[in-house]
Amino acid sequence: MDIQLVVMIVASLLLVALGVATLLGKADWAIKQYRRNSERYNLLRLRIITGAMLIIVAIFMPFILFYGEHERTFAYIVIGLVVVFGILQETWARRR
Numbered sequence: 001m002d003i004q005l006v007v008m009i010v011a012s013l014l015l016v017a018l019g020v021a022t023l024l025g026k027a028d029w030a031i032k033q034y035r036r037n038s039e040r041y042n043l044l045r046l047r048i049i050t051g052a053m054l055i056i057v058a059i060f061m062p063f064i065l066f067y068g069e070h071e072r073t074f075a076y077i078v079i080g081l082v083v084v085f086g087i088l089q090e091t092w093a094r095r096r
Contacts, residue, residue, distance in 0.1 A: 019054030045093035
């Protein structure tokens with residue numbers, strides 16, 4: 001087994017575990033540290049957005065390695081998803 005494959009699988013599993021922990025509310029301290037003005041945001045919505053982003057990025061990471069000839073395509077998809085999740089954090093998760 002190639003070392004890049006092992007590293008990518010371990011990193012993906014760690015991101016999935018972090019995403020699940022975020023969705024369960026075990027990483028609220030990290031979200032509050034990241035968002036200095038956390039009282040302006042709905043914490044439940046930030047949990048959903050951050051957890052989903054981590055899990056989706058973890059799913060796409062191995063595809064970047066497995067499909068070497070299309071690695072840029074998958075990288076652009078991941079970058080696009082991260083931008084969309086960033087916009088959601090600033091719009092949907094903000095308290096009105």
